[in-house]
Every structure is written in C-alpha cells, then in structure tokens.
Amino acid sequence: MRPRIAVVGGGLSGLTAAYQLSRDLPDARITVLEASERLGGALHTADFPSGPMELGAEAFIARRPEASDLVTELGLTGSLRHPGTLGPAILTGGRLVPMPAGTMMGLPSEVTALSGLLSTAELARAARETDLPLTWEPGGDVPLGSLVSQRFGPAVVARLVDPMLGGVYAAPSSGLGLRQVVPGLAQALDRGAPNLTAAARELVAQRRPGPVFATLDGGYRLLVDALARSSGALVRTRATCTALHRVGSRYSLAVTGDGGAWVEEADLVVVAVPVPRAAPLLTTAGGLDTADRALSGIRTASSAVVALEVDRALDLPDRSGVLVATDEDVPFKAITFTSRKWPHLDSRPGHLVRVSFGRLDDDDVLASDDAALTRMAESALADLCGSAPLVLHTRVRRWQDALAEIGPGHDTRIAEVRAELAARLPGVELVGGATEGVGVPACIGSARAAARRLAAKWQD
Ligand SMILES: Cc1cc2nc3c(=O)[nH]c(=O)nc-3n(C[C@H](O)[C@H](O)[C@H](O)COP(=O)(O)OP(=O)(O)OC[C@H]3O[C@@H](n4cnc5c(N)ncnc54)[C@H](O)[C@@H]3O)c2cc1C
Known part of the structure; x- marks a missing residue:
C-alpha cells in the first residue's frame, strides 16, 4: 500500500522531512500543509532591487x-x-571592542584576552575562575549564565556570553542549559576538566582550521526550492492545520485555508511547526500529559x-x-x-x-x-x-x-515526549526548532532522523 503522509509546516524542518521521506518511501504521497503564503518559515530570502537579501536566517x-x-x-x-x-565587535560602554580571540560561545580560554571588555577588577575576578573548586555531576546540566556568572563574574555574561548567544536564542544565558547550548563544553567537564577555562581551552585547541559558517549565493531560497522540488510533495500554502485526530491506525487532520475547511487523511504525520503551535495540535490528539507539560514549558x-x-x-x-x-x-x-x-x-x-x-x-x-x-x-x-x-x-x-529557550535538561524532556508520542500516537513525529536544538543544522538533523524513524516504522 502507498502510504499517505501529511507534513504540517513548510519551513526547513517540514521540507527536509518531506524530502527524506520521499527518498526512503518513494511510493509515498506526501502533502505539505503550510499556513502562510510562502514556504521556508524562518528561511526567507527577499528581493532587494540589487539582489537577494535574507530577512530570517x-x-x-x-x-x-x-x-x-x-x-x-x-x-x-x-x-x-x-x-x-572580519570579526564582530561588542558594543559596550558606548564603544566598539573587537570580539576577543579564543572564546567558546563567549567563554574565555584565556582571560587576559578580555582586557578590552572588562575593568581591572572584573578581569581579576574572571582570572580567579581557575582557582575556584568546581562541582560538576557528569552527564548533568545547569543554567549556563548562572554558572558563568558565579565563576567568572556577571560582566563576562553581560559582555560576552549573552551577546554571543542573543542572536541565536534571544534568551539570556541564565535560562539556557550548558549541555544544550555548548555540548562540547559539558562533555569536557564530564571528562574531568577542572574548571570552565580549562574546558574552553580544550575545545579551542581542538578547533579545525577552515570557515565556521557558510551561506548560499542566491540565498536560502535555493535550499527551500530544491527541497520542495526534490520531495515531489503536493504543497498547499495558506493551509493551516487546526487539529489532529487519531482514527484507528490512521490520522485525520482538520485544515482551514483559502479554499475553506477540509480534512486530510494520513498514515504518517510530521508536525514541523514552532512549539507554541505544535503543543495544542499534539495534545488535543490524545491525552499527552508529558508532551503537554514539556512543550508548554518551553518559552519562546x-x-x-x-x-x-x-x-x-x-x-x-x-x-x-x-x-x-x-x-x-x-x-x-x-x-x-x-x-x-x-x-x-x-x-x-x-x-x-x-x-x-x-x-x-x-x-x-x-x-x-x-x-x-x-x-x-x-x-x-x-x-x-x-x-x-x-x-x-x-x-x-x-x-x-x-x-x-532551550533550558537545562531539554534533551531529556524531549526524549520523554518522543516516548509518549510513540506510545500514544504511533506514526506521528515532532520535529523543528525546539526539539533537537535551535538552528539550521539542528533542524535538518532532527527532521531527517524523524523521517527515517517513520519510514522504518512503515516498512516494519
Ligand atoms: C531572525 C532569525 C534569524 C536566524 N538566523 C539563523 C542563522 O543565521 N543560522 C541558523 O542556523 N539558524 C538561524 N535561525 C534559526 C533557524 O532559522 C530556525 O531554527 C529554522 O529555520 C526553523 O525551521 P522550522 O522549519 O523548524 O520552523 P519554522 O521556520 O518556524 O517553520 C514552521 C512553519 O510552519 C508553519 N506553520 C505554523 N503553524 C502551522 C499550522 N498550524 N499549520 C500549517 N503550517 C503551520 C509556519 O508558517 C512556518 O512556515 C534564525 C531564526 C530567526 C527567526
């Protein structure tokens, strides 16, 4: 039998899931439901008279x-x-200070490099980090900002860590989990690094040469178009999924859009919308207490x-x-x-x-x-x-x-949500920005893994 698949959300996560499903289940009939008038979600390449310009990522x-x-x-x-x-500068005290070299998400591997950003007293406080005893439970997680503030002083959080993370999370580091945001640092501490300076130094020394970032000449629109085209999915824009119901071993999705209201039937469903929209869809589908608690607790x-x-x-x-x-x-x-x-x-x-x-x-x-x-x-x-x-x-x-905001222990809570979904709504996967982390690579990884799980389940 050819599976029918509904993907709710035509952003990067939904389109990547559709693309991967089209590879793994070539017979599948895939429909992407996108509430807005365009695909891409937070990938939005606009046209300036002089050429493309990104308005999102x-x-x-x-x-x-x-x-x-x-x-x-x-x-x-x-x-x-x-x-x-060229590197960035930090705006502090009304002046621009070049971003110090050798930091890991704003954490210094050499405190002396922060001399342009900190007063003499703040610098001395930060330098004492290596003398402070560290209590760290291997495998654990703590609020990043609070730990950095306790150990290096609040100025390092305000002038380095929060500005670095602000563009990606828009949340202060006091609400972000160390393991979620800088997993390499948590792993260095798991392995026994005696303090944060030593852990940051370990990661900085391991950096491979070559560019850290990349983009596409022509804009993210190239990726969005290529994913939509290669997936072969039927794309319905201005189509908002308002409810998801389990009907035996299948699902029905209530959709509203330009053409009025209709119902999509599906064997497999990918929910690829931001957490505040995903939580009500999943929880109305079937008494998902853990998912409700975990997802509604994620602030955006x-x-x-x-x-x-x-x-x-x-x-x-x-x-x-x-x-x-x-x-x-x-x-x-x-x-x-x-x-x-x-x-x-x-x-x-x-x-x-x-x-x-x-x-x-x-x-x-x-x-x-x-x-x-x-x-x-x-x-x-x-x-x-x-x-x-x-x-x-x-x-x-x-x-x-x-x-x-990806808080401490986020990965454990998402694993619990996935376990509950598998038990209560088999064949439904949740992907996107707040599951396996924020950002383009994390969304792609999350969507491809979920698509592969669905394909394996169908072929089982
Ligand atoms: C301003 C900004 C800058 C960023 N910069 C970067 C960057 O430089 N690098 C990087 O790696 N990451 C960046 N990110 C993060 C990255 O863009 C996102 O993590 C990623 O694009 C999220 O993709 P997504 O498909 O999970 O979610 P979204 O892009 O939010 O897509 C979800 C889609 O679902 C649709 N939808 C919502 N509800 C419904 C519904 N009920 N029915 C149908 N459709 C629905 C929405 O309209 C949307 O199109 C940035 C994000 C923003 C906002």
Whole structure:
C-alpha cells in the first residue's frame, strides 16, 4: 500500500522531512500543509532591487555536517559561500571592542584576552575562575549564565556570553542549559576538566582550521526550492492545520485555508511547526500529559529584523557586525554588516545591513510599528558611523515566537515526549526548532532522523 503522509509546516524542518521521506518511501504521497503564503518559515530570502537579501536566517554552521551534507546532496555546492576574515565587535560602554580571540560561545580560554571588555577588577575576578573548586555531576546540566556568572563574574555574561548567544536564542544565558547550548563544553567537564577555562581551552585547541559558517549565493531560497522540488510533495500554502485526530491506525487532520475547511487523511504525520503551535495540535490528539507539560514549558522569544541597503558613503566600522552587551542601553541586540561579512555580497551598489531587535521577556521594542523600527535601525547606524545613512531600500520582518529557550535538561524532556508520542500516537513525529536544538543544522538533523524513524516504522 502507498502510504499517505501529511507534513504540517513548510519551513526547513517540514521540507527536509518531506524530502527524506520521499527518498526512503518513494511510493509515498506526501502533502505539505503550510499556513502562510510562502514556504521556508524562518528561511526567507527577499528581493532587494540589487539582489537577494535574507530577512530570517542568513547562515549555518559549516563545521556541523547536517546542512553541508544536504546542500551537497541537493547539488547546491557551487553556491556555497563563506564569510571573509572580519570579526564582530561588542558594543559596550558606548564603544566598539573587537570580539576577543579564543572564546567558546563567549567563554574565555584565556582571560587576559578580555582586557578590552572588562575593568581591572572584573578581569581579576574572571582570572580567579581557575582557582575556584568546581562541582560538576557528569552527564548533568545547569543554567549556563548562572554558572558563568558565579565563576567568572556577571560582566563576562553581560559582555560576552549573552551577546554571543542573543542572536541565536534571544534568551539570556541564565535560562539556557550548558549541555544544550555548548555540548562540547559539558562533555569536557564530564571528562574531568577542572574548571570552565580549562574546558574552553580544550575545545579551542581542538578547533579545525577552515570557515565556521557558510551561506548560499542566491540565498536560502535555493535550499527551500530544491527541497520542495526534490520531495515531489503536493504543497498547499495558506493551509493551516487546526487539529489532529487519531482514527484507528490512521490520522485525520482538520485544515482551514483559502479554499475553506477540509480534512486530510494520513498514515504518517510530521508536525514541523514552532512549539507554541505544535503543543495544542499534539495534545488535543490524545491525552499527552508529558508532551503537554514539556512543550508548554518551553518559552519562546519574538524578534524583528530590519534589513537595509544604504549608500556606500556611510563609513561602516571595519567589522562583520556588532553584538550588544546586555548592560548597554540601546533598543537593538545585534547588527550585521552583511556585505562586509560576506565577500560575495560586497559588489552590491550599497552596503547591506541587518539590525535585529527583540529579547525574551522584553517585547516592548517589538510593539513599535515598522516605520519606528526602521527609524531605530537608521539611528543605530548613525550613532555607530558618525553620520546618518542614506537609505536606498529597506524591509522589516517580524518573527513571532520563533526562538525557543532551550533550558537545562531539554534533551531529556524531549526524549520523554518522543516516548509518549510513540506510545500514544504511533506514526506521528515532532520535529523543528525546539526539539533537537535551535538552528539550521539542528533542524535538518532532527527532521531527517524523524523521517527515517517513520519510514522504518512503515516498512516494519
Ligand atoms: C531572525 C532569525 C534569524 C536566524 N538566523 C539563523 C542563522 O543565521 N543560522 C541558523 O542556523 N539558524 C538561524 N535561525 C534559526 C533557524 O532559522 C530556525 O531554527 C529554522 O529555520 C526553523 O525551521 P522550522 O522549519 O523548524 O520552523 P519554522 O521556520 O518556524 O517553520 C514552521 C512553519 O510552519 C508553519 N506553520 C505554523 N503553524 C502551522 C499550522 N498550524 N499549520 C500549517 N503550517 C503551520 C509556519 O508558517 C512556518 O512556515 C534564525 C531564526 C530567526 C527567526
């Protein structure tokens, strides 16, 4: 029998799952249901008059295999591009300080490298980290920010760790699990590293040469289109799944969209929507107490990106971008000098810049309308560059609840959710940003693994 498969959510996770299922179950009839008018979710390449510009994710970690392997498999290797040599600066005390070398997600492997960021007293406090006894339970997890604050002092959290993590999680490191966010560091501590400095030093020494990040010339749209095309799935945009019901060994999905309301029948279901939307779908489907507790406990942050092309007369700092210390009183959290960071974009007529807003529990700035956000972005650039930018083109994109806070023990809770799903809703998989971690490689890995489990189950 040919399986019918419904994929709820046409972002990266849903499309990757559809693609993998089409490989593993070539007979399957796959339908992707996407609530919005476009595929890609947080991968959104817009058209500026001068060429493509990312409004959501702009890169991926190339040292992890998941995204690089998928790009190769889809024949997109020729479009891979890497950043140039410029590093970011940290905005602290009203000035830009180059990001110190030798840090691991903001954790120093050499405290002396932080001299530009910390006062003499703060530096001395951070240097005492190696003298403090460390209590660490192998296999355990703790809030990253609290541990770093206790050991290095709060200034290291505010001026290094939180700015580094803010772009990815939009949550302060006090709510993020050390093992979830920097697993290598937790493993170094498991192996007996005596303190955080030593653990960071171990990881920094193991770094392979070569670029850390990559992107696609032409934008993420290339990946989104290639996945949708190669999956052979029937794609229905403006189709919102509102409920999931088990009917014997199959499932029915209630969908509303442009064409009214209808029901999709499926043997296998992939739920690939952000946690706040996934939790009600799964839990109404069948008394999932663990999933309800675990998923509704995951907090999410919203953000907004103001993308700009500005006249080249503006004298941008000679950095790839600016990360903002959390003790700095400015409304934005990061700025990327996109065309400085990516040499393949530097031939565009203007400078490409992205200004990011929004932190967990601080949505005030996001209540501003698009014109006000754009004014804030322009004024941030004027302050950093010493003159007002001449804006050639601009676009604002808001991301509601898009960034999940991955707290301590998250992986254990997700494993419990998966066990409950397998028992109560066999043939239903949950994938996406808040399951196996945040970011493009994690989503690809999560979606492919879930698709393979479903295919194996069907073939069983
Ligand atoms: C501003 C921003 C910048 C980022 N930058 C990076 C970066 O540079 N590098 C990196 O690795 N990661 C980055 N990320 C994270 C990365 O983009 C995401 O982790 C990833 O794209 C999430 O993909 P997803 O498919 O799981 O979820 P989403 O992209 O959120 O897709 C979910 C889809 O489901 C749809 N949907 C929701 N509810 C329903 C429903 N009921 N029925 C049908 N469809 C529904 C949504 O419309 C959406 O299209 C960034 C994220 C944001 C927001």
